[in-house]
Amino acid sequence: MATRSNSRLADSILYPFANIGHLTENPPVVVESGEGVYITDSTGKRYIDGQAGLWNVNVGHGREEIKEAIKAQLDRISYYTIFGGTTNMPSVELAERLCQLTRPEGMVRAFFSSGGSEAVEAAFKLVRQYWRLRGEAAKTKIISLKRGYHGVTLGALSANGITSNREYFEPLLPGFIQVETPHLYGNPYTQDHEELGRICADMLEREIQYQGPGTVAAFIAEPVQGVGGVIVPPANYWPRLREICDKYDILLIADEVVTGFGRLGTMMGSRHWGVKPDIMTFAKGINSGYIPLGATMMNAKVAEAFDTGDAAQFSPKAFAHGNTYAGHPLACAAALASLRIVEDENLPENAGRVGAYFLKRLKEVQSRHHMIGDLRGQGLMIGVELANPETGRPFDISRNVGGRISDHCREKGVIIRNLADTFIISPPFVLETGHVDEMVDTFEEAVASAG
Ligand SMILES: Cc1ncc(COP(=O)(O)O)c(C=O)c1O
Incomplete structure (x- = not known):
């Protein structure tokens, strides 16, 4: 039985597509505020929101006009x-x-x-x-x-x-x-x-x-x-x-x-x-x-x-x-x-331009890490799929390689969503190349530590 010390967050909500035991052991981050591409949790820690909420907060958080x-x-x-x-x-x-x-x-x-x-x-x-x-x-x-x-x-x-x-x-x-x-x-x-x-x-x-x-x-x-x-x-x-x-x-x-x-x-x-x-x-x-x-x-x-x-x-x-x-x-x-x-703000154009830069930076990472099996995307919709360099095939799911990389990024203040061993990157369109550099550097560090 999982420890229930932090269980309040997972006791009463049945979360979508989530395992109760996992959330009890790994309490969800409580998001309290947001501005632009950033969100802040209940401890005051700030993250770059690499998933724009759930690929929806395209203009960024906290927009006064809205x-x-x-x-x-x-x-x-x-x-x-x-x-x-x-x-x-x-x-x-x-x-x-x-x-x-x-x-x-x-x-x-x-x-x-x-x-x-x-x-x-x-x-x-x-x-x-x-x-x-x-x-x-x-x-x-x-x-x-x-x-x-x-x-x-x-x-x-x-x-x-x-x-x-x-x-x-x-x-x-x-x-x-x-x-x-x-x-x-x-x-x-x-x-x-x-x-x-x-x-x-x-x-x-x-x-x-x-x-x-x-x-x-x-x-x-x-x-x-x-x-x-x-x-x-x-x-x-x-x-x-x-x-x-x-x-x-x-x-x-x-x-x-x-x-x-x-x-x-x-x-x-x-x-x-x-x-x-x-x-x-x-x-x-x-x-x-x-x-x-x-x-x-x-x-x-x-x-x-x-x-x-x-x-x-x-x-x-x-x-x-x-x-x-x-x-x-x-x-x-x-x-x-x-x-x-x-x-x-001509945001579609920004999504295209910054997305192309993001892919270029990730390609550099791919050339250094054979664990990245495939990289694909268009605009600010990017997928990174892991493969076991020894076999060229997906990692055994029980190794949770994608989950560990995603956790590492989160620890360092970057939210990158993983679905098993595929990362789905879909930030707000107000993202700038400086944010991309921070995200990619953190991701590379996480990949290196998971190897
Ligand atoms: C392409 C596509 N269609 C439909 C849906 C369903 O939307 P909702 O979760 O708002 O019901 C999604 C959700 O991610 C989606 O990606």
């Missing part, structure tokens, strides 16, 4: 619903702003929810109702990628391609299928990235033919896969996805929960690949996590199916979905303020 926007809205009214014939102006203004920001992708309407899983859930219901409204009721299946992450609610989870997320909850929803992802490191097909993109896109096409295109509603993927290990597809992959979806009349959903609003160095992740999806899902960076918010965007093709021109209050064409907190005015006010900062 606090002021929330307070100003709070002084007017804290909440009112957008159901049943009422609305609020922050939600209207934010929807307009999101349509404007995604004009290059062709988005024309926003549907609001409270986070990423809900945004994805709404996307799946939207595509199913869309095909029914279009008279193609058999088009219900959703295809996604192995190692994809789309959230934890049962619909979103059914599209996840991460076995450890899925296994306790099976059987998941019928009609969800995963195909191979173009992940270069360790794949059995080819070491040519573009060739791998072709191979994986062909696998998707064959799966669509096998399922029957008349049964497939949508394909969903992240522009760069995040939780699955920061997997950056080759440049030919997304354009080919678009072609395949067009060929078989399948809607393309870009899950931009992490990549939306600048993380890859472009305002949208899809824009990085030059592709226009039919639907985009947002959360996290939409308001830098100051208040929970999600959004599902749709292009004119999708929106028009729900727009009959008939004025009846209850119509079978109304989207039959919605949560209490849809269009929450505080969350929308925070988003308007956060997006203003993203644009005014």
